[in-house]
Amino acid sequence: MKRILLSIFLLNAAAGACAGTVGASLIGHWKVTGVVGAQETTSLSSDQADALAGKELVVAADSIQFNGDACVNPAPKATRHSRDQFFWREYKLDPKELPLPGTVTEFKTNCANLSSINFIYVRDRRQIVFFWKGFFLNAVKQT
Known part of the structure; x- marks a missing residue:
């Protein structure tokens, strides 16, 4: 029970700790394990998206990089949403598959430049789902 409460506290602290830098819990190297969802219209084919498995998302305080795309000087804003209502409203996507x-x-990354790295969703301490070119990609934190 203490671990569950500590995990909830840490996630809430991470959500509130991103005034000008990326939340500390996100900093690091994340390996894409696969596609977990997609919008109806995307910038890539399904085959191209599937080929992203094994690629790294690198999150640092001053940049976020993925597959040749860089988000410079991110100023992330953390918000909390009800998964079911939010994903249906924002993406027209059945959230139960995520x-x-x-x-x-x-x-929300709020990059200083134009970037396709726009949103990162916290799955748990070791996994995230990020939105890239119409696809939701699952990633696992590397040690």
């Missing part, structure tokens, strides 16, 4: 908790923490 492996996210019922209340999800969203980090």
